[in-house]
Amino acid sequence: MGNFTEEQTVFAQAVADFCRREAGTREQRDALTAGGTELHSQELYQKMAALGWAGILVPEEYGGAGAGNVEMCILLEEAMRGNAPIGGIGPTLITAAAYQKFADEQLKKEVLTGVANGDSLSISMSEPEAGSDVANLTCRAEKVDGGWIINGQKTWCSNAHFATSILLVARTERTPQKHEGLTQFHIPAGTPGLEIQGIDTLGGREVNDLYFTNCRVPDSAVVGRVGNGWNQLMAGLNSERLILAAMQLGVAERSFADTLAFISDRKQFGRPVGTFQALRHRMADLATEIECTRLLVYSVAEQADAHPDKLLPREASMAKLKATETSKRMTIDAMQMMGGYGYATEFDAERLMRGAIISTVYGGTNEIQRDIIGKTFGL
Incomplete structure (x- = not known):
């Protein structure tokens, strides 16, 4: 758990346990998502809201938890690693941050109270x-x-x-x-x-x-x-890119865990395929990339908490770029290592890959992220 406090460690475990209990099987997830055709289950999201998690960043005066970016990243990482079908949480958190910063008091109370109670925003x-x-x-x-x-x-x-x-x-x-x-x-x-x-x-x-x-x-x-719409959009970029990064970190970790379980069990030529050097080395590289991504994401989250009014264009873009590229690489490699089973809808590999690939496009394409990072160096 790295440098997490005891409270943060307990929170991460609570989210992981919730996802395992409520959406731990393919049958549970299919029931929540009309056979996988919907990415968001309002039923599951309402249960998370009842635990105070939907309003993780909402100030306490509006019924939220009033937590910071580190706690938000913990929630998103664990929820995505737990395969929880709550795809609406990312856009909701991104949008809620804009209302919190710029809406008048009446509208802020209406919208943020709703978010804490499980409303989704767009x-x-x-x-x-x-x-x-x-x-x-x-x-x-x-x-x-x-x-x-x-x-x-x-x-x-x-x-x-x-x-x-x-x-x-x-x-x-x-x-x-x-x-x-x-x-x-x-x-x-x-x-x-x-x-x-x-x-x-x-x-x-x-x-x-x-x-x-x-x-x-x-x-x-x-x-x-x-x-003032453009300036207001720019003020929310830290949150948007950090949210997307934390979610894709969780996706990459889930893909890694599923792949590890598969190649440890699948036997060819009399031995688990994961024991062959080609796959063992590939998994070693992927594990290293995921750990680097995790350190970067939480470093940016800590900076955002320490300096809430400071724009972090380089750091936030790096986090979004690194996490989504890592997730894309992990999920594509997962399909290759699982062979035909990675392509079959019986397993989650193909769904994880589809979500990871589009993550490099939304929230500002990764080409745009690279351009932003380059400009911060005066290029």
Whole structure:
């Protein structure tokens, strides 16, 4: 457990035990996810919320645990290592952090109390022509008496089909600088003028297209300041990248454990395949990469806790880059070492691989992460 305190060690064990008890078998996970087609089980998530874990970062005055980034990483690492189908937790934590920093008191109380009680949130930035270049977005919010009228399309929006609300980034003004004139809006589920359509993916029902057609929201829906949306997005990058890194660390650890069990049991030529040098050395390399990733993730978490108002562009991008690349390598190698069994849906290897590969794309592609890291060195 590294440098964990006794309380943190107990917490990690509690999460691991919960996942083993509630989602430890394939049968349990299939029952929770409609046969694996859904990535998030609200039933399981509500049980975690009842234990105080869904509101891990929510301040105590809103019903949360008021814990820090290290505790958050423990929760995410153990939940993903335990194969818990709570895919909605990442976007929820990312979005909740924005409300906590920028929403007014009334909206903050409404949203954060809901998160602590198990509500899921969604954040919508990407558009068909605004992915890595998110500031190129064109979804428009026009000011009218008493509120705003929103028109436009969003895409690749995680959680939107079951979220209690969506944090929308829309353009409220056109300026010569495309990063200016962006504003964040609180869009409750079921708001008239919003249509949500699922996008079929390898991972099942996960992301969505959003269509806004004369969608009216009140002035109170503005989160933060009008025109300050870009700066507010930038302020949340530490949290977003650390959340994604911790989750993929857990995925890599789960894949390693499953692979180790398989190659220790599977026999060919009269001996376990894991005892052959080719696989033994590969597992040694992967174990080393995972341990390096773990040290990096928790180092960034400790820095974020020690300096909550400091942006950590290099460190947070490194954590996201390293964790997702490690997870991708681990899960692809797992399929190779398991042979045909790694490709069969009977095992979790193929599902873990699908999730690991897309992790290098969402939350800022790894090419963008490398670019950010390079710029911090003046390149």
